[in-house]
Amino acid sequence: MRTIVEQGHTFEEWLTPEMIYRDVKQVAECINRDYKDKEPLFLVVLNGAFVFAADLMRALDNDIHCEVTFIRVSSYWGMATTGKLEFIVPLQQTVQDRDVIIVEDIVDTVLTIHQLKAHLRAQGASSVTVATMLFKPDKLEYDDAKPDYIGHEITNEFVVGYGLDFDGFVRNLDAVYKVKE
Numbered sequence: 001m002r003t004i005v006e007q008g009h010t011f012e013e014w015l016t017p018e019m020i021y022r023d024v025k026q027v028a029e030c031i032n033r034d035y036k037d038k039e040p041l042f043l044v045v046l047n048g049a050f051v052f053a054a055d056l057m058r059a060l061d062n063d064i065h066c067e068v069t070f071i072r073v074s075s076y077w078g079m080a081t082t083g084k085l086e087f088i089v090p091l092q093q094t095v096q097d098r099d100v101i102i103v104e105d106i107v108d109t110v111l112t113i114h115q116l117k118a119h120l121r122a123q124g125a126s127s128v129t130v131a132t133m134l135f136k137p138d139k140l141e142y143d144d145a146k147p148d149y150i151g152h153e154i155t156n157e158f159v160v161g162y163g164l165d166f167d168g169f170v171r172n173l174d175a176v177y178k179v180k181e
């Protein structure tokens with residue numbers, strides 16, 4: 001099993017690139033089925049979701065007629081959530097009458113999703129769903145925020161890699177690693 005050390009913490013490989021590939025494929029198949037006759041707007045939550053989003057986009061059927069836009073929010077620092085959502089890169093595109101699919105790296109306390117969904121609905125989106133690579137169901141705090149498309153459900157552990165950072169680093173790891181301590 002591969003391990004890495006980042007800022008004194010040891011992380012071990014948890015989801016291999018092969019497992020991630022299968023998870024992404026399965027999410028893409030569900031979106032292909034549900035959005036066949038629609039024109040979704042993918043709203044990618046930076047920074048962490050960029051890796052999953054890039055893989056997901058390429059796993060979709062070519063005839064899914066869609067747009068992609070980006071937003072950046074912050075509600076996490078180190079290993080503990082601050083519980084506050086801050087818009088760092090605001091919405092650049094109108095969502096009025098659009099079928100929006102929020103693309104997340106991980107849904108944890110679901111605070112981010114809960115607040116984003118409310119925001120998008122207030123802006124007139126016709127529908128809002130959530131596609132996330134990882135989901136920690138143990139910490140579900142808002143019923144409306146359970147993701148619609150989930151790559152992998154994981155237990156409540158701090159993970160890095162495949163876009164997920166540790167204070168900005170290790171996003172480039174090709175697998176998902178979990179903290180060993």
Ligand code: 5GP
Nearest residue numbers: 048076107108109110111112158159164165
């Ligand atoms: P929320 O708690 O609002 O669902 O998650 C907000 C953000 O916290 C996620 O988009 C992600 O960037 C970050 N986050 C949550 N859990 C983890 C984790 O286990 N590892 C890392 N690196 N980031 C996390």
